[in-house]
Amino acid sequence: MNKIYKAVLGVAVAGIVAGASIAPVAMVNAGGDSLNGRPAYTLAQIDNQVLGDSIVLNSISDGPFGDERNFVGAKQSTDNGTVWNADNINVKDGDVVTIRLFVHNNSPKGEDAIAKGVSASFSMPTAVGSSQTIVGYLNASNDTVHRYWDEVTLNSDSDFYLEYVNGSAKYTNNVGTFALTDSIITSGAALGYTSMNGEIPGCYQYSGQATIQVKVHSSINSKVAKTVRIKGTKTWSESVEAKVGDEVEYQIEYVNLLEETAKNVMIRDVLPNNVEYVAGSTYLYNASHQNGIQLTDDSVTTSGINIGNYVTGGNAYVRFTVKVVDKDLACGNNQLVNWASSTVNGKVVKDDASVMVSKTGGTCDEVPANSDPVVHGTPSTIVNTGPETIVTGAIGAGSAVTALGYFIASRKKLI
Secondary structure, three states: OOHHHHHHHHHHHHOHHHHHOOOOEOOOOOOEEOOOOOOOEOHHHHHOOOOOOOOOEOOEOOEOOEOOOOOEEEEEOOOOOOOEEOOEEEOOOOOEEEEEEEEOEOOOOHHHOOEOOOEEEEEOOOOOEEEEEEEEEEEOOOOOOOEEEEEEEEEEEEEEEEEEOOOOOEEEEOOOEEEOOHHHHOOOEEOOOOOOOOOEOOOHHHOEEEEEEEEEEOOOOEEEEEEEEEOOOOOOEOEEEEOOOOEEEEEEEEEEOOOOOEOOOEEEEEOOOOEEEOOOOOEEEEOOEEEEEEOOOOHHHOOOEEOOOEOOOOEEEEEEEEEEOOOOOOOEEEEEEEEEEEEEOOEEEEEEEEEEEEEOOHHHHHOOOEEEEEEEOOOOOOOOOOOOOOOOOOOOOOOOOOOOOOOOOOOOOOO
């Protein structure tokens, strides 16, 4: 075994590399990958240079952290222990849970075998239920696998949904702790070693862990339904096909499900890459503005907007326009997923819609186009369960519009 690799392994086993607090998970259950089953390697095989010059992540089966293919774990945020639950953890209303994604470049060649384009993302479940599965994704651009995933499931005696704790994402390794952007639960966040530049050398001393926190909620207060259409058309749907340069309209329907008036309802929409908000395009429809009112506040896709107060069963529609652009579209099919959410009394409810964009021509003709869509915004494994899906996120202050009473208009009629 490479002397440096062997020495660092000994340190890791002794727990000193735990400057990153990377501890073994409690159970072993291998995850998935874009090769539909990557091989696992023992430390002895790594010692015998089985990888050669290839770069592979999270594929050692008998390392100090157990089977690295099971790299996503969870534990209560108040738990200071070193053991992570790899497959299941029991939760209750109000719990804050830390989700961990372990990262290790298995090459023993250190800085002579740097994994590049390394990023992580988490797929947040959107449905209300007694069981919620969070999927963690690890990506790299120059390794043999490119995309790895694993999952952990949260279980409760009653139905609940999960709220991502805004600003909780971080990456910890031997250098220290780095703040990650909240895009880790949408398009992903770059990882690294001395900086989050997407580059991680081989060997345990360069390993680390990305973590987020999620909060458990067992109550539902709102219905949110998200739809989309090409601007100029009349039919709203869950998904549309568009091309670069097209303008697309989004519509967010909110309904108060509480038995009391919902005050200061906040609406926010999180845009994925490759769509840009069109300034001045936000309109509000409710009981006070049945023909719609143009809002001067353009913060619906940033901090969110305050659409006022709504009695039980009261509803509203928020519309705005975006333009499809090409910032990082992949060759082939792209699914641009964005989230709409409402926040009432600290509770967040969410639904999503998609724009499908195909990229061809130019350099795309030089490589095979992907058959499955590349997802921007939320992972493709999340199934849209309809208007009562729940999401994560915190909404800031916006412009206030008061709307007391009912707005009797269906999505089909509101054209």
